[in-house]
Amino acid sequence: MKKLGIIATLILLSFGVVFTSAAAQNQETEETKEVKLTEEQKNELAKLYDEAFEKKKEIITKYVEYGVFTVEKGDKLIEHIESHYKKLEENNYIPKYGNHKHHHDKGKQ
Template structure:
């Protein structure tokens, strides 16, 4: 009875894992949903985004000050934040998180 129960649980976990993995790729489509934000909506998002951006930069500066990050690493992280902020501005503050990304580092052939 104990072996049956353990087998049942393992089978259940495998089924749930495969369904979850399938759902993760379900919304992955080449054509993004087209949304148009009004000028007021873009201004609201710009203000929020800029505030968050400045706070993130302050936090990284504190990490550098406290010795958690080197100055070089802190500058690299801030540069990444700046690029992300620029991309948001270019896209009218509509994130592109849902787009499928092809050619991830993990997708590369590891035989080389």
């Protein structure tokens, strides 16, 4: 009987965590929709993202050089990074992470 009580408590706690997490994610998404950055803030973020993406490209290039990735895989990764950067630019450097589904979720209903 004691085990049943512990199991029931764990189930209830896990539901609480899931619902709290979903609510927090929705709240974060709502908050980011309302933010307007100044030109100075966008320029500062642009500079930081430029530096970060250049470093990521440099790391991928090294992996290709060392044989960890094929040239094709390296090119694909760099293309993905550039696509991500372009989307950030289009969104005025405000990330839009909660507004899409991952491809592994497509088949689930």
